[in-house]
Amino acid sequence: MPKFLYKARDRRGQAVSGELEAESVFLARRILSQQDLIPVSVVSAQGFGNILRFFRVLQSKVFPVPFEDVLVFNQQLQTAYSVGIPIVQALSMIEGQTKNKRLKQALAIAADDVKKGKFLADAFKKHPDVFDRVYVTLVRSGEQAGELDAFLERLSELLEQRGENKAKIKSATFYPKIVLGFLMIVNGIFIYFLLPKIKEFFTANGAELPAITRFVLGVSDFFIQQWPIVVLVAGSAYAGFQYWLSTRWGRLQWDTFKLKLPVLGDLFLQIDLNAFCFVTETLVRSGIPILETLSIVRSSVDNQVIAGEIEKAQEEVTKGGRFSAGLAKSKIFPSVFTGLIAMGEEAGKLEPVLAKVGIHYKRETDYKLNNLSKLLEPILLFIIFIMVGILALAIMMPIWQLSRVMQSGAMQQ
Numbered sequence: 001m002p003k004f005l006y007k008a009r010d011r012r013g014q015a016v017s018g019e020l021e022a023e024s025v026f027l028a029r030r031i032l033s034q035q036d037l038i039p040v041s042v043v044s045a046q047g048f049g050n051i052l053r054f055f056r057v058l059q060s061k062v063f064p065v066p067f068e069d070v071l072v073f074n075q076q077l078q079t080a081y082s083v084g085i086p087i088v089q090a091l092s093m094i095e096g097q098t099k100n101k102r103l104k105q106a107l108a109i110a111a112d113d114v115k116k117g118k119f120l121a122d123a124f125k126k127h128p129d130v131f132d133r134v135y136v137t138l139v140r141s142g143e144q145a146g147e148l149d150a151f152l153e154r155l156s157e158l159l160e161q162r163g164e165n166k167a168k169i170k171s172a173t174f175y176p177k178i179v180l181g182f183l184m185i186v187n188g189i190f191i192y193f194l195l196p197k198i199k200e201f202f203t204a205n206g207a208e209l210p211a212i213t214r215f216v217l218g219v220s221d222f223f224i225q226q227w228p229i230v231v232l233v234a235g236s237a238y239a240g241f242q243y244w245l246s247t248r249w250g251r252l253q254w255d256t257f258k259l260k261l262p263v264l265g266d267l268f269l270q271i272d273l274n275a276f277c278f279v280t281e282t283l284v285r286s287g288i289p290i291l292e293t294l295s296i297v298r299s300s301v302d303n304q305v306i307a308g309e310i311e312k313a314q315e316e317v318t319k320g321g322r323f324s325a326g327l328a329k330s331k332i333f334p335s336v337f338t339g340l341i342a343m344g345e346e347a348g349k350l351e352p353v354l355a356k357v358g359i360h361y362k363r364e365t366d367y368k369l370n371n372l373s374k375l376l377e378p379i380l381l382f383i384i385f386i387m388v389g390i391l392a393l394a395i396m397m398p399i400w401q402l403s404r405v406m407q408s409g410a411m412q413q
Contacts (some may be wrong), residue, residue: 025044065103272301
């Protein structure tokens, strides 16, 4: 059935937007009217609609809903649900206290959807810029298992882990950012003020600047004179990169590249393995069959390379084998990881093994994040060496050349 993107107004006059399925634009408008919405615009999700959806995704990348807001919302929802407050009432209460406009709008629409009989996960799925795939998948699993309270609590733990990891990464990269920023300011001062003076002096005396100095000045002149083109190219490159990431092939290539990065590749893998153990253990503990568990975990994993390997394990289970055997065939998962899971399966203690393996990778992740600044030092020193070396040669080469000319002139006299 064709999909349509819409913008409308609700009974309170607030702007709402989303996506729906209908046979035609006319029927799409009728569906909106039946939902007590006043249609403003309804366009096909094909063609121009895809462009609108792309820019909406781009907006969510550039101006995402703060992670802390989603975490606070989840904790509030879990608390309200655990004391017996109905979901619709809980969403409305939290929406009234929320200050973030996009989250507030998403909660208002979700409350209306749940009131009309939709599952909570389906209501959240309409807002991927607020609730990511992992969040929606775990909420859906909690609803299916009849343990939404427990799953919301586990979601809070998962979101807190993510928040801790992000905070540690920001802390570890703060010093390199300051150093590189200061270095770029110093380079800019030398390039824009000192090198032009040297160029004027050499031009006035009919001398030729060294090649490296001409190169640095040429790059500087280009950025100064052609800055609109630079900004346009940079913006187009960023938009093109985001579009490439939105494609299946592009995302697969990017995720493969991330896992092969020096220093950071192992860190990314350990973070994903920790999340894999956390989600799988939660689902197995709730009594969800292993085949369905793997399907849910595969859809919740952010890295598409790892998702592909989980799909292979899922196929192994479908054939009657063990999912640890499918994981063991992968070149991504460490042998220790697959070996421990295999032992857990054989002993019938998969849940506690997954919990312990997850704790192990959390400790490994914490250790690497705490020492990330030290791991980044060689890369930082290399970048500083290159930048300072080029600038030093661009400044010192003309001075050395000028001193030789002056010495040769003195000797001739």
